[in-house]
Amino acid sequence: MLNFTPKELQERKSGGMINPAKTCQPIGAMYAALGIHRCLPHSHGSQGCCSYHRMHLTRHFRDPVMASTSSFTEGASVFGGGANLKTSIKNVFAIYDPDIMAIHTTCLTETIGDDIPAYLGTAEIPEGKIVIHCNTPSYVGSHITGFSNMTKGMVTYLSEASTETKKEQVNLIPGFVNPGDMREIKRLVKVMGINFIMFPDTSGVVDSPMTGKFEMYPKGGTTIGELKDTGNSRLTLALGSFASTDASLALERKCKVPAKIMKTPIGVKATDEFLMALRNGFVKEIPYELEEERGQLVDIMTDTHYHFHGKKVAVFGDPDIVIGLTEFVLSLGMIPVHVLTGTPGNAFEKELRAMLLEAGIKGNVKASGDLFEFHQWIKNETVDLIIGNTYGKYIARAEDIPLVRVGFPILDRSVHSYMPIVGYKGAMRLIEMISGALLDKQDRDAADEDFELVM
Numbered sequence: 001m002l003n004f005t006p007k008e009l010q011e012r013k014s015g016g017m018i019n020p021a022k023t024c025q026p027i028g029a030m031y032a033a034l035g036i037h038r039c040l041p042h043s044h045g046s047q048g049c050c051s052y053h054r055m056h057l058t059r060h061f062r063d064p065v066m067a068s069t070s071s072f073t074e075g076a077s078v079f080g081g082g083a084n085l086k087t088s089i090k091n092v093f094a095i096y097d098p099d100i101m102a103i104h105t106t107c108l109t110e111t112i113g114d115d116i117p118a119y120l121g122t123a124e125i126p127e128g129k130i131v132i133h134c135n136t137p138s139y140v141g142s143h144i145t146g147f148s149n150m151t152k153g154m155v156t157y158l159s160e161a162s163t164e165t166k167k168e169q170v171n172l173i174p175g176f177v178n179p180g181d182m183r184e185i186k187r188l189v190k191v192m193g194i195n196f197i198m199f200p201d202t203s204g205v206v207d208s209p210m211t212g213k214f215e216m217y218p219k220g221g222t223t224i225g226e227l228k229d230t231g232n233s234r235l236t237l238a239l240g241s242f243a244s245t246d247a248s249l250a251l252e253r254k255c256k257v258p259a260k261i262m263k264t265p266i267g268v269k270a271t272d273e274f275l276m277a278l279r280n281g282f283v284k285e286i287p288y289e290l291e292e293e294r295g296q297l298v299d300i301m302t303d304t305h306y307h308f309h310g311k312k313v314a315v316f317g318d319p320d321i322v323i324g325l326t327e328f329v330l331s332l333g334m335i336p337v338h339v340l341t342g343t344p345g346n347a348f349e350k351e352l353r354a355m356l357l358e359a360g361i362k363g364n365v366k367a368s369g370d371l372f373e374f375h376q377w378i379k380n381e382t383v384d385l386i387i388g389n390t391y392g393k394y395i396a397r398a399e400d401i402p403l404v405r406v407g408f409p410i411l412d413r414s415v416h417s418y419m420p421i422v423g424y425k426g427a428m429r430l431i432e433m434i435s436g437a438l439l440d441k442q443d444r445d446a447a448d449e450d451f452e453l454v455m
Helices: 006-013 025-034 047-061 074-079 082-095 107-112 116-121 143-158 179-192 224-232 241-255 267-282 288-303 319-331 346-358 371-380 390-399 423-454
Strands: 039-044 100-105 130-134 167-173 195-198 233-239 259-262 312-316 335-340 364-366 385-388 403-405
Touching: 025 039, 025 047, 025 100, 025 143, 039 047, 039 082, 082 100, 082 116, 100 116, 100 143, 116 130, 130 143, 143 224, 143 241, 167 179, 167 224, 167 241, 167 267, 179 195, 179 267, 179 288, 179 423, 195 224, 224 233, 224 241, 233 241, 233 267, 241 259, 241 319, 241 346, 259 267, 267 288, 267 319, 267 423, 288 423, 312 319, 312 371, 319 335, 319 346, 319 423, 335 346, 335 371, 346 364, 371 390, 385 390, 385 423, 390 403, 403 423
Parallel strands: 039 100, 100 130, 167 195, 167 233, 233 259, 312 335, 312 385, 335 364, 385 403
Antiparallel strands: none
């Protein structure tokens, strides 16, 4: 692969993207919809779109992902998909009997201009059943945008302020994270002794146990009753500004529930901020159990600091995860010289540049970037470690750099979705993964040197 100057890279970028570090909006919307109990996500578009999104999620979570589609043909593409959608709604409730359908759109339906609310107004929706929707044009944003739009749709359609005084409970919007992360966030709040509603919540849905019996709708997910009750909560914590802000602000406008937008709680600092927001919002003391976990993490960071100090790292992936990871590796004494996300947003670059400036680091930062450019950065200034999803393995293999797989999608490894990277426990796991990758590389290099000496 050739090396390009920054000017040549900019000229190349004007012609399009190569290996974008993102995927399309509907995948995020489908994943968010899976976080509603007894919900069937519905892809309003061609069958191929739905199949791809289901496949990608299934490969990442190693759990069957269910969704329906409007199955457009040429006729629907020309004359509109209203008839297809109405027939789909009728068939889905008759055959699969979900409590709720969550409709998201695709490129095709957005391009031809299908009016989903108008179609729903004349659709035959059985009594007691619910249909919600969001618009997710694939040529705008990323899967994180789609997750955000569907989560906001839950608020728009379902949240209600039915009590005069707010309940002593907190809404948790976890962002696009694995079910293992959602379980860990809920555990932290339970230990604090605070009532909560997490939405969406894919724990118990895409990490369901093997029982020997197929369950179309596993036991997990946020119930419709809980989603309605979010309007009665005292506070909303939006964990991850890109994936969770829109829903939290919509809930604040609609039901007067104050919103606090925070980082995804990755590492010591972000987890501290999360717990302090709970402590201050509900006048609760931090239990010793969590203080002990924090102390263990700090002890581990102290014991292993020589593994990380001064090591250069390149981080890519979803913006909320990348922001949290970058802050964490800085706390380990590492130097993040290349940081990239495929999701558009000037706020990402602004926050990361400020973070690096404070640490006295001059590095490359980019939103709406691609892995071709990320690879060029690494070729121009090599690193000791890459942190990102499965697609980083091609760069890692080409440059002989260890890769720590974090984020979405991870298609060539398993179990990752069960294990958290958030909270103090998640930070301990990240340290183990990073340390192991760096030491494995050192061991391989040392073995190669010994072999050369023998020869």
